[in-house]
Amino acid sequence: MNKTIIININGMVFHIEEDAYEVLRAYMTDVKRHFAYTADSEEIVTDIENRLAEMFNERLAEQNKQVIVVQDVTEITARMGSANDFDVQDEDSSYNTSGFRAERKLYRDTDDRIIGGVCSGLGHYFDMEAKWIRVITLIITLLWGTGLIVYIILWIVMPAAKTRTEKMAMKGEPINLQNFKKNFDEELEAVRGNLNDLHNSAKPGIRRTGDFFSEFFRNTGDVIGKVVVLFVKIIGGIIIFSGVMSLFFLVMGLIFAVGFWDTTGFQVFPINVINPEYRNPIFFSAFLLLLIPLIALVLFAIRVLFNRKVITRTGSFALLILWITGLGMAVFYGSKVGSEFQEDARFEQTTALKPEPVLYIRQNSAKFLTHEDSLRYDIAKDRFAGRILIDDEDNEIGMATKFDFYIEKSTDGTYSVTKEITARGRNFEAALKAAQKTLYRFVQADSVITFDKYFYLSDNTPYRGHEVKVILRVPENTKLVIDRELNGRLHNYNLDECVPSESKWETPSQWIMTTDGMTCAIDSLRKKREAE
Template identity: 25%
Template sequence: MKKTFTINISGTVFHIEEDAYDVLQKYLVKLKNHFGNEEEGKEILADIEARIAEIFIEKASDDKKVITLDWVEYVIETMGTPEDFAEVEGDEEETFSSETKRKRRLYRDPEHRVLGGVCGGLGAYFNMDPVILRIIFAVLFFATSGAALLAYLVLWIAVPKAVTTAQRLEMRGQEATVKNIEKSFREEVKEVKESYKKFRESETYTKGKKKVENAGEVTYSVFKLLLKITVLIIGVILIVSGFFGLLGMISSLVIGHSFVQGWPMIWGPEIHFPDILKYLVEPGTVKLGLIAVGILAGIPLLAMLYIGSKLVFRYKSNNAAVGLGMVGVWLVALIMLFVISTGQLSNFRNRSSVVESSNIQCDSCQTLYLKMTEDNYKGNATQSWDLNKLKVIEMNGEKVILGNPRLDVEKASGETFIVSVKKSSRGRTRESAREHASDLEYNYQLKDSMLLFEPYFFLEEGDKWRDQEVYITIKVPEGKSIFLDESMVDIIYDIENTTNTWDGDMIGKYWEMKPKGLTMK
């Protein structure tokens, strides 16, 4: 039993014996070396492989489908080898008429078609001019009241199209040998080149080329004009934004607010740099921080002005030292701000707290009424920052930092109401954090059975913001109640209750402390 291989020739899978495979492989290698690796040679080889596949398919039968050495030798004898068709220069004019003829096969000719190539294929089959056949079909169409059209459509569907060079040779009755396939392919290429050359030399091509060139010039001019207008608009926007942005930044740094705030396309921040740095960092670093922020924001704005002016006025400036210097200054400012920020962040390294608890001296009170005093500072805040609802107000000519406390309710372990105030702060050390927490000022007062809470806690004068917080906890004995006045809505914070009622819905109601927790009466 001989060893077999599975191969693919022109998209068709075959089984081939080992000795036949060796011979066929050597044959194909010879052809590839002869025609080379150029695109033209690859197309010729593809047509040759397609013809070889056709021969193998024709020789295959139901009882024998494996390619043998005899089949391969038949293919080589039929197709020929490179040595067989090596030609001298004088033989290049040889025509196909001298080659071995074979029985013609009907195909549709796609190269000489008007509709489906049927007449072109019939012309090649009968060795007639396709024009004559087209005239005959036209006459028959009228003579048979359209029946000839049906015959044409049937031929269009039934007759295969000559796709490969081998099929086109069969259509003309030529043997599909390697030599004929090569000649046919080269003649087709030559015909295409000559047709293209005639087209290039025609008057139609010259006129069309001129029109295309004129259209291209017009399009280029319009595009160039639109580009200039776009660049000019961008330049103006950059100049305006850069100029007023610089004004806004300088005014924010110097006087604490921007007088161009709200203008379109203008950078006018609501950040009050002098004040915010004054309340956050140590006094000695405020000026350095302002300088660093000014450089970091100012250099990009200056760059906007510079680029915008170049786009509008089109002046040339190749002084790279200025640009590199500005980049260097910007990087130095960035490093300086990073160093300052890193040093100031150490002030928030540790957190500590102090707790002050006191009993409510109201033994006969079964219900404690919780209410907040009037907000005397409402509308007086000069700045409001989202740092635990931190605000800055002006009182007696001095600016004071204040914040909102938070209130919660828990069950008491004894029989007395207890108010616990926890003051918390951060600091460089736990000791400094505890000092900041102790310096917080928060007041509440008891009037009969009513407990009145201040809406704000205050930082001591000169103290810095260190994430200060105040938590108030009302401890209610079991069996006693509280009443939450509507004014408490601003400070109550996530009070647990048996019905899981939202804080905003707890106001205006009585709540009794039961074994399971705070319950609405």
């Protein structure tokens, strides 16, 4: 029966016989004494202790026991080697004391890496230079595209050689004291060589590098600064030119609107919404609201471009007062115009038509000449007798003056056109008066009825939400041939649904008024033929 004790080797607990402990303690004392005067001796001793702990664990697991005996310590320390072995220089350190090459383990070599050290680790494992492994990987990647995938997988699977023991196992070197010392000396020599190279070339290299980067960034900054200044000047010049031209056209627009724009121009929506007595104040307020920001933008561009203040604080305050004045005028007169839309009124006008079994419904795409048009074009009434029309296809005045068209069956067997005219005003009387000044024309010539494209406001009446609804009522069995131009006005039927297939746009749509309303004449004729 032998006495056992518990020891701790770098955080790993072992049960060991007392005499085996004495042998292990004597061994570690020799090792520590040998490395006592070596730089970084603690790191070497720690690596040796870690390796001893790994070997003890492997031996206990192999022999399925729990206590370390003297034989275990003797054999493991023999494999590790003693401090006296440093006096003997082996020709090939890759062979252990038994004469067998040490087993290599697969690790990533992070000391000789380009990306992750995979190729270097494979080179050590297969005893090849890492550059050939890299060349093979690159060729496989370029030809088949799988080299990169394999590299990433190995990068994830292969552990990195971090400790000195792992680095020795990666290179296939026996993990003993001699190789521990050899690896440490090689690392120390490499560090010294790098320090010497750095000492010889660092000062001039750093100086040259610093001068290079200093000059590079200074020149780059100068170039960028000049480009930015040039860009700002170009933008500033564009802003100044555009602003000055806009100011010129704005002033000319105000003069034109206040002094020279005739009454015909005011009939265009939305200008015709403004009361005649409010137009000049509203135009002037809009002028101020646009003028002041344009002036401020031009002055700001001049200040940035020439680095010169061109307006005093008093001038800036005056511009602000003018802009606020324009805003106040716009709000005041805008609210007055808005109050003209409070009430609505409607009245109807019904005109009897001559009865015709077939009616041709057309749209007049020309503009009816008002009294102001006649004066402007110097047209004599006795000469033209109201027959002068101007094509308005290129002078659309907007949806505000377009009428709504409906075709319905007459309940009393008569032919008629009803105009329902609606307008708004400050009160009912004003709304009714505005509605009564709405003009809409249609003309019947035998079986042809021509409807104007737009309605008109007489006596410069401002637009007050005017709406014109035109209802054509015809008795049953009346045939209607309708121009398809009216399809945009007709609301209760789609004219395009009643034309022959692949017909041209000029082909009219033909309908018949029935008890239930209009029916496509083509469908009625087809049904009649089928019935026969």
